[in-house]
Amino acid sequence: MSPRQNILVLYLSTSALDTPVIGWSRYNGAGEDPPMAGDGNQPPYRTGVDALRDGWRLIQASPLMAPAPGAEFRTDYLKYEFLFEKWVESDAVAADSEQRS
Amino acid sequence: MKLTTLQMAEFVASGVLCLEAVVPEELNARFLSRVQSPIGGGAPRLDVAYRRLFESAVLPALPPGVDFFEHFEGLDPLDGIFSLSSVRGAIESLVGCKPRFDHHFLHLTMGQEPVSSRSKGRASQHTHQDSTIDPRRAFDIQLFYFPQAVTAAMGGTRYVPGSHLRIVSESAIARYQNVVGQQHIVCPAGSIYIFHMGIWHGAGLNVSATDRYLYKVRLAPSQPQVRLWNTSDLDCSMEDQRPIFWIDPKRSDPIAERMMRLEPWYEADTGRLELINRLKLWRYLTGSPDVDIDYWLTRIENDW
Numbered sequence: 036m037s038p039r040q041n042i043l044v045l046y047l048s049t050s051a052l053d054t055p056v057i058g059w060s061r062y063n064g065a066g067e068d069p070p071m072a073g074d075g076n077q078p079p080y081r082t083g084v085d086a087l088r089d090g091w092r093l094i095q096a097s098p099l100m101a102p103a104p105g106a107e108f109r110t111d112y113l114k115y116e117f118l119f120e121k122w123v124e125s126d127a128v129a130a131d132s133e134q135r136s
Numbered sequence: 137m138k139l140t141t142l143q144m145a146e147f148v149a150s151g152v153l154c155l156e157a158v159v160p161e162e163l164n165a166r167f168l169s170r171v172q173s174p175i176g177g178g179a180p181r182l183d184v185a186y187r188r189l190f191e192s193a194v195l196p197a198l199p200p201g202v203d204f205f206e207h208f209e210g211l212d213p214l215d216g217i218f219s220l221s222s223v224r225g226a227i228e229s230l231v232g233c234k235p236r237f238d239h240h241f242l243h244l245t246m247g248q249e250p251v252s253s254r255s256k257g258r259a260s261q262h263t264h265q266d267s268t269i270d271p272r273r274a275f276d277i278q279l280f281y282f283p284q285a286v287t288a289a290m291g292g293t294r295y296v297p298g299s300h301l302r303i304v305s306e307s308a309i310a311r312y313q314n315v316v317g318q319q320h321i322v323c324p325a326g327s328i329y330i331f332h333m334g335i336w337h338g339a340g341l342n343v344s345a346t347d348r349y350l351y352k353v354r355l356a357p358s359q360p361q362v363r364l365w366n367t368s369d370l371d372c373s374m375e376d377q378r379p380i381f382w383i384d385p386k387r388s389d390p391i392a393e394r395m396m397r398l399e400p401w402y403e404a405d406t407g408r409l410e411l412i413n414r415l416k417l418w419r420y421l422t423g424s425p426d427v428d429i430d431y432w433l434t435r436i437e438n439d440w
Contacts, residue, residue, distance in 0.1 A: 072294065076318065110410055
């Protein structure tokens with residue numbers, strides 16, 4: 036079976052990878068029981084670094100942006116988004132999905 | 137029965153108020169009977185069920201912008217529900233005594249048999265904010281009426297407390313599957329949740345054998361939303377503010393405590409911006425341009 040990509044998105048409380056997870060999402064390249072909105076109330080990891088230690092590879096992090104003049108107090112999207120990937124055999128994808136659900 | 141100042145503080149801080157089991161069983165039964173009978177038996181597909189509901193006109197088709205209370209008068213059982221003193225009082229406290237009707241809808245989330253072909257591919261609804269980008273200071277409310285008891289398996293609405301002041305674009309937040317502190321509605325029959333228009337939410341997946349019904353109506357103010365609740369205990373004087381950081385552990389201030397309670401999902405820095413935005417909303421609602429809590433606004437307004 037060819038490997039498939041799993042994506043883990045972690046939202047952290049600051050721009051530092053070693054700060055707490057406040058939100059998360061998972062998207063699997065294979066598997067019969069895909070993750071979906073509202074499928075868990077406990078984060079899969081305590082911090083972003085914990086995900087690294089479990090074999091996830093960081094592929095993107097939110098840049099630090101200065102607030103737009105006049106909109107310094109506006110809040111909108113989750114600010115500190117980190118995208119991780121893990122390449123797994125598709126059978127393992129399903130098992131991994133169940134483990135984290 | 138108007139809302140109290142503490143209930144208003146709860147709404148400003150979290151974007152939601154729950155009137156649990158506020159609708160009596162007799163009205164719940166009448167509502168369910170009215171919406172269930174056109175669907176009939178045989179577990180029809182969702183599109184077939186909706187076609188039958190629209191053809192039976194179980195809800196009135198009303199244009200947006202009309203006077204809500206005037207156009208719902210005499211409509212059974214909705215008039216009875218919105219005339220309950222605690223329901224009407226909550227509406228009037230938030231959007232005034234002549235709110236405008238925006239729209240309403242009956243959300244039907246069908247149950248499923250334990251082994252069912254229609255289960256495959258079903259998923260919960262993505263997280264979203266209703267309508268579109270809405271940066272107003274004034275706000276609409278959305279009433280979510282659950283006429284039947286909602287169990288965890290029935291996939292009641294999921295929402296993120298304290299998300300209502302974030303300015304996002306509807307389903308742009310669909311990527312967010314889970315947020316620390318998110319809530320899944322589980323409630324007794326006859327509960328009404330009142331949401332600020334900006335709350336992040338989504339329908340859960342109904343994995344029970346029972347069809348779930350949710351009646352939702354959006355209402356808009358037709359006047360400034362200033363001091364519309366029971367303000368007999370409102371104190372906007374800036375004397376005797378509570379100490380900050382080095383606090384007085386013996387002091388209790390329920391309004392300030394509720395207004396300043398952070399949600400567990402707020403980022404470390406934007407959590408403080410959320411407090412500032414709550415305080416700006418509080419100034420609007422109280423009609424007090426200088427009111428502040430914990431010095432958040434006063435500090436940054438001290439410009440010379």
